[in-house]
Amino acid sequence: MAEPGKITMPRDPLVRLENVEKHFGRHHALKSINLEIDRGEVIVVIGPSGSGKSTLCRTMNGLERIDGGTITIDGQPLPEEGRALARLRAEVGMVFQQFNLFPNKTVLENIIFAPRKVQRQSKTDAIEKARQLLARFGVADQQEKFPAQLSGGQQQRVAIARALIMEPKLMLFDEATSALDPEMVRGVLDIMQQLAAEGMTMVVVTHEMGFARASADRVVFMDQGQIVEIAAPNTFFDSPRSERANMFLRDIL
Ligand code: ADP
Numbered sequence: 001m002a003e004p005g006k007i008t009m010p011r012d013p014l015v016r017l018e019n020v021e022k023h024f025g026r027h028h029a030l031k032s033i034n035l036e037i038d039r040g041e042v043i044v045v046i047g048p049s050g051s052g053k054s055t056l057c058r059t060m061n062g063l064e065r066i067d068g069g070t071i072t073i074d075g076q077p078l079p080e081e082g083r084a085l086a087r088l089r090a091e092v093g094m095v096f097q098q099f100n101l102f103p104n105k106t107v108l109e110n111i112i113f114a115p116r117k118v119q120r121q122s123k124t125d126a127i128e129k130a131r132q133l134l135a136r137f138g139v140a141d142q143q144e145k146f147p148a149q150l151s152g153g154q155q156q157r158v159a160i161a162r163a164l165i166m167e168p169k170l171m172l173f174d175e176a177t178s179a180l181d182p183e184m185v186r187g188v189l190d191i192m193q194q195l196a197a198e199g200m201t202m203v204v205v206t207h208e209m210g211f212a213r214a215s216a217d218r219v220v221f222m223d224q225g226q227i228v229e230i231a232a233p234n235t236f237f238d239s240p241r242s243e244r245a246n247m248f249l250r251d252i253l
């Protein structure tokens with residue numbers, strides 16, 4: 001019952017996961033996941049290895065099919081196949097730990113591939129946008145190189161540019177800095193922080209607790225396929241409610 005005199009606005013989250021289930025054979029990887037992500041919100045997902053963080057990300061752009069519950073993005077149920085799924089992947093950008101660039105395409109070709117193929121952008125437009133993104137991320141002079149000729153930090157900037165050129169509604173970062181040499185981490189985190197400040201809706205799986213404190217609107221703590229806690233970063237880090245979160249933080253901090 002609504003309280004008298006109190007106006008409750010209907011919620012209009014960008015992403016809504018309801019009772020989402022995922023099994024890999026007998027392994028129950030996601031257990032009744034419920035999560036709503038508002039437009040412009042930055043969610044940082046943390047938890048032990050194997051807790052389901054990557055699987056959670058991958059379900060949100062259709063890389064993993066769910067076997068229970070529902071996911072809607074911008075009010076639309078997640079398509080399972082075909083061109084609708086390709087369009088969804090354009091709207092939900094993902095950046096991986098291992099960059100996942102096409103090794104046999106140049107940097108520029110990597111970035112313009114999806115806009116040309118999925119969005120049917122003209123080559124001139126796609127190249128123009130790609131150049132702007134590369135310049136913004138400080139890798140303009142790398143556009144004719146192949147991924148293997150770039151440092152990890154440069155490859156990850158290219159991977160972020162490749163996702164952003166599609167003008168996604170949502171960006172997923174799955175341990176985007178975990179494979180980088182230490183001196184490369186800051187630059188990539190800075191780019192992520194800029195995107196967050198510009199209002200991008202983001203789900204970020206990371207071990208960078210500094211980033212979580214500075215940029216997260218909410219921290220989601222997962223363990224054994226479940227969301228154990230959702231809290232504001234300072235609340236979570238300073239006084240986690242669950243014993244599992246306490247143990248996790250004790251181990252990593
Ligand atoms: P995290 O990213 O938190 O480390 P994951 O989401 O990668 O965890 O994995 C969650 C669990 O699901 C792990 O036990 C993992 O071994 C299992 N898993 C993930 N992907 C697959 C797969 N394709 N086939 C079988 N098991 C998988």
Ligand code: MG
Binds near residue numbers: 174
């Ligand atoms: Mg993972």
